[in-house]
Amino acid sequence: MAYQLIQLSIQATDNINCPHCQQAVINWSEEQYVQPCEHTLFIAMDIGFEYITDEFEHTLRRTVDDMHANDDQVVVIEELTASSYPDFVIYQSDLGVEGYSRYVGITA
Known part of the structure; x- marks a missing residue:
């Protein structure tokens, strides 16, 4: 597996920081x-x-x-996890809408 999926236990309005440089890549x-x-x-x-x-x-x-043109047929997480990128981490968090998530991909 080229990716690791990590579920974040945060609120939809919390910042998400890069684990390498600590920059808030989602900064409200x-x-x-x-x-x-x-x-x-x-x-x-x-x-x-x-x-x-x-x-x-x-x-x-x-x-x-x-994907955007065919968004009714696309499952974003499936597309991300099918990537051939060699090694990365996906941080998954709540989007604030029930059943929807945000995904932040960071180099491993």
Whole structure:
């Protein structure tokens, strides 16, 4: 398995920090709350992507544009875990809408 999935026990409005550099990659005190650092591969939700590096997108089965165009047929976590990226961690947290999650991918 190239990825590790870690469930975060946090509220939907809590910041998410990079485990390497401690930067808040989800930072609710900023107007633009998505604040990726150099270790961030993607920030996604069950309803689509907020940020993704070109390097990580190239390891997916389909492009982000294709996933967004066919969002009724896409399960984001399945697409992320099917990536051929060599080694990464997915941090999963509550999105604040029942049944929906946010996923932050960080290099291992």
